[in-house]
Structures are given as C-alpha cells and as structure tokens.
Amino acid sequence: MTEQSPKQIAIIGGGPAGLIAAERLSAHGHGVTVYERMPTLGRKFLMAGRGGLNLTHSDDRDAFMARYREASGWMSSWLEVFTPADLCAWAESLDQATFVGSSGRVFPQAMKASPLLRAWIARLKAQGVQFRMRHQWTGWGESGELLFNTPDGDVVIDKPDAVLLALGGASWPKLGSDGGWAELLRARGVEVEDLAAANCGAQIAWSEIMKSRFAGQPLKTIAISLNGETVRGEAMISEYGLEGGAVYALSTPIRKALATGYPVTATIDLRPNHRIAEVTERIASAKKGQSLANTLRKAGLSPQAIGLLRESGSLPTEPADLARRIKATPVTITGQTGLDRAISSAGGIARDGLDIGLMIKALPGVFVAGEMIDWEAPTGGYLLQACFSTGVAAARGIEVWMGLQTKAAESSSEALSAESSPDEADPDNTSGATH
Ligand SMILES: Cc1cc2nc3c(=O)[nH]c(=O)nc-3n(C[C@H](O)[C@H](O)[C@H](O)COP(=O)(O)OP(=O)(O)OC[C@H]3O[C@@H](n4cnc5c(N)ncnc54)[C@H](O)[C@@H]3O)c2cc1C
Incomplete structure (x- = not known):
C-alpha cells in the first residue's frame, strides 16, 4: 500500500x-x-x-x-x-x-x-x-x-x-x-x-419626554410578556425603544408577531417580585395629598419605570387598578432594530x-x-x-x-485493475490484448 x-x-x-x-x-x-x-x-x-x-x-x-x-x-x-x-x-x-x-x-x-x-x-x-x-x-x-x-x-x-x-x-x-x-x-x-x-432591540415610539429624560437608563428587574412568553431580566431604554437581555430573549416572538402585520403589544411587569395585592397595599397606604409620583416611588418604582408607566396613557386612580397597570404596563412595539447592531x-x-x-x-x-x-x-x-x-x-x-x-475510489480502481488484469479477469486471456 x-x-x-x-x-x-x-x-x-x-x-x-x-x-x-x-x-x-x-x-x-x-x-x-x-x-x-x-x-x-x-x-x-x-x-x-x-x-x-x-x-x-x-x-x-x-x-x-x-x-x-x-x-x-x-x-x-x-x-x-x-x-x-x-x-x-x-x-x-x-x-x-x-x-x-x-x-x-x-x-x-x-x-x-x-x-x-x-x-x-x-x-x-x-x-x-x-x-x-x-x-x-x-x-x-x-x-x-x-x-x-x-x-x-x-x-x-x-x-x-x-x-x-x-x-x-x-x-x-x-x-x-x-x-x-x-x-x-x-x-x-x-x-x-x-x-x-x-437578539435585537424593540422599537417603541416614545414621547419626547421619555426620550429626553430616560434614554440610556436601565429598567432593572422587570418581566416582559408577549403571546404567552414571559422573560424576566433587565432592559435599557433607548431613544427608539428598548434594548437589553429581557428584550433580546423575546426577539423571536416579537419578530413573528410583527410579521402578522397586526399591532404588537407587549406588557411589562414593573414589580415582578410582588403580587398585585402587595402593590395595591403599598399604593393604598400613601398619605393623603401625596403626589402620584411619590406614591409610585413608595411602591418601589424607579423614575424611569414611572416614566414608562406614564407612557401607557392616563393612569387609574383606584389603587387596585393602578397596581394592575404596574403589573402589566402595555407597550406597542412598532419594529425591531436592524441587523447592523x-x-x-x-x-x-x-x-x-x-x-x-x-x-x-x-x-x-x-x-x-x-x-x-x-x-x-x-x-x-x-x-x-x-x-x-x-x-x-x-x-x-x-x-x-x-x-x-x-x-x-479504491474499490473502483480495484475493479478497474481486475478488469484489466488478463490472468484474473479473463482466464482465457482473449480480451487482454486490447488493454
Ligand atoms: C456584540 C456581540 C456580542 C456577542 N456576544 C456573545 C456572547 O457573549 N456569547 C455568545 O454565545 N455569542 C455572542 N455573540 C454571537 C457570536 O459572536 C456569534 O454567534 C459567533 O461569532 C458566530 O460564529 P461563526 O463562526 O458562525 O461566524 P463568525 O464569527 O461571524 O465568523 C464568520 C467569518 O466568516 C468571514 N466571512 C464571511 N463571509 C466571507 C467570505 N465571503 N469570504 C471569506 N470570509 C468570509 C467573516 O469575516 C467572519 O470572520 C455576540 C455577537 C455580537 C455581535
């Protein structure tokens, strides 16, 4: 060989x-x-x-x-x-x-x-x-x-x-x-x-106030849900929407939902470690005359989380309704950030x-x-x-x-050489002459 x-x-x-x-x-x-x-x-x-x-x-x-x-x-x-x-x-x-x-x-x-x-x-x-x-x-x-x-x-x-x-x-x-x-x-x-x-960002049409005050700031400990999938983690507010691990992990359902052509609304739980009853209690315990911002802060929301909550429209005044909104703040996703980043x-x-x-x-x-x-x-x-x-x-x-x-390749060359070997391939040695 x-x-x-x-x-x-x-x-x-x-x-x-x-x-x-x-x-x-x-x-x-x-x-x-x-x-x-x-x-x-x-x-x-x-x-x-x-x-x-x-x-x-x-x-x-x-x-x-x-x-x-x-x-x-x-x-x-x-x-x-x-x-x-x-x-x-x-x-x-x-x-x-x-x-x-x-x-x-x-x-x-x-x-x-x-x-x-x-x-x-x-x-x-x-x-x-x-x-x-x-x-x-x-x-x-x-x-x-x-x-x-x-x-x-x-x-x-x-x-x-x-x-x-x-x-x-x-x-x-x-x-x-x-x-x-x-x-x-x-x-x-x-x-x-x-x-x-x-693994890309979600585009959201923030208000000018949201962009100018909170772009670049994190939303720590949140849970984002879309179509039955929930991801806990962090997100970063950007000028055009949300970036970060929790949003990236939902990229696939977001992409599929956007492909349907219907509006895509995800919900964000701003207090995922607390049940609605606990959040309601915190809100209800606010002193009379306390501003809404202070009440929300006492309920454990960061300024950027409060900003995001306000983006969802006028806020309910009943503590239980407000708590429900905090636990499921809707955001409308208009697109995803491109391949570039x-x-x-x-x-x-x-x-x-x-x-x-x-x-x-x-x-x-x-x-x-x-x-x-x-x-x-x-x-x-x-x-x-x-x-x-x-x-x-x-x-x-x-x-x-x-x-x-x-x-x-080896077996085809073996087959070839067997064919061309006069003694083995042709005992009468009649066809070998032409090879
Ligand atoms: C910012 C960022 C952070 C990331 N962090 C992580 C992380 O922490 N953990 C993790 O698991 N993954 C992470 N990833 C993803 C990970 O880096 C990629 O999934 C991985 O590098 C893909 O490996 P690959 O060999 O398939 O391709 P690549 O790493 O993309 O390599 C392909 C190579 O092919 C070359 N090439 C392309 N076309 C041609 C051509 N026509 N002729 C010759 N050469 C060509 C390219 O120049 C490139 O060098 C991150 C990605 C990015 C962008």
Missing part, C-alpha cells in the same frame, strides 16, 4: 465555527487552509468578548436544548458531539479556565476573548493550519474551483478534497459576516431562509438541506457550520456553544465523507 498524501480541506470563514473545525482536522493530519475576508481572524468573537465573553451556559441538558426552540431536536445531536463541558475543557486546554457566573452563564476567567484567541491561533499554526487573510470567497468556478477576491486581484484555488463554509450570520456586518453567501448558495439550488435580526441573525441554510454530517445535500463535499445554519438562540452562551458544536460536528462529517470517497 502506498502512503496516502494528506487530504486538503478549505475552510472559508475564520470565526469560532471555522477555527474549531480547523483545529480538529489539522490535529488528524489533514491539510487545512483557512480563508478569511478580513485582515484578522475572529472579529465577531473578539467583539463578543467586549462585554464579557459568555462562552456557554450551565443549564441542565433539557433546559439548554430548549433554548434552540424549533431547532432544539436537530441541534441536540451536535451538542452531544461537543458539549458545554467539552467547551470548558477546551478553553482550559488553552489556559483559559472558566467560571459560572451568578446567572448560570459561563465565562473565561479573563472575561475577554483576546487571550483565548491568541493562544488558539498559536495552536492552529503549530498544527500546520495555513491562513489566507483578505480572501473574500466569491463562489465556484466551472470545475468546482474556489474563487476569491483579494487586494492583489482574483485568485482561483483548485477544488480541494472538502470545503467547509463557516461564514457566519449577517449581524454586525462590518465585522466581516454580512450574509452575502446567501445569494451564492441560492444560485446553486440551496434553500436559504431569509436572514433577519435576532443585532447580536445574531435568524434564518440561514435550511436544516433539511443538510445531511447527518452537516454536508449540503445539493453540494456534495461542501459542509457548513456555525451561525449560517437556520437556528437561533438567545444570548447566554447558547450562540457560541452552537457554533463550536456544529464546527466540531462538521469536521467529523468531513472526515467520514472523505473516508467514504477514498474507499469508493
């Missing part, structure tokens, strides 16, 4: 999904080249580290899976391949021990992404991974070559043994992932769900179009990983975990597929 030369794999996209696949494949002796359009790797990963790099979450398995909504069943197989515990162990292997924060979110002790990314790139280089920066992938040539646009002009790369597309979603496009791949893949018959902002995007390559190795069924030899697949999740570490898990799963899928290709 002659020694096989290493398989060549092109990974396009140098974010977490592409890099973890590069790590796995290069560790197994394959030749890996990462192509990235930006001058440096992992820009969104670095941005994610700005406010504390939330790598994953300590939820139990079922709670974790449920975060992926309709995609949870599909995602569960990839999360088994590379679990949250595996992700923490991997970070630790790069000298970035993790800890679980009070919210259950998992962070590296350094909180930032930069030390982790630096150590990671050094490991990849040591494993022989090649990097081609400022290479913007623009599609395929007629024989499956990869086409890139670079500052030095167009570059054509011979068809590799396998390709992994890890091009990210479409949020924060200035960091490199702009969803431009969607049209390239649709043109090849791949089904791609429209990319839309996820969204944490992530929904939509992407349809899950049905992928096989069990994350290969695009319509494009044999082309695999996908990360945010470019049609799944979505709230913030809390679920996004990065899914990118890492699908990256590892795609690396496995690539190896299995390349193995099958090699076997198929």
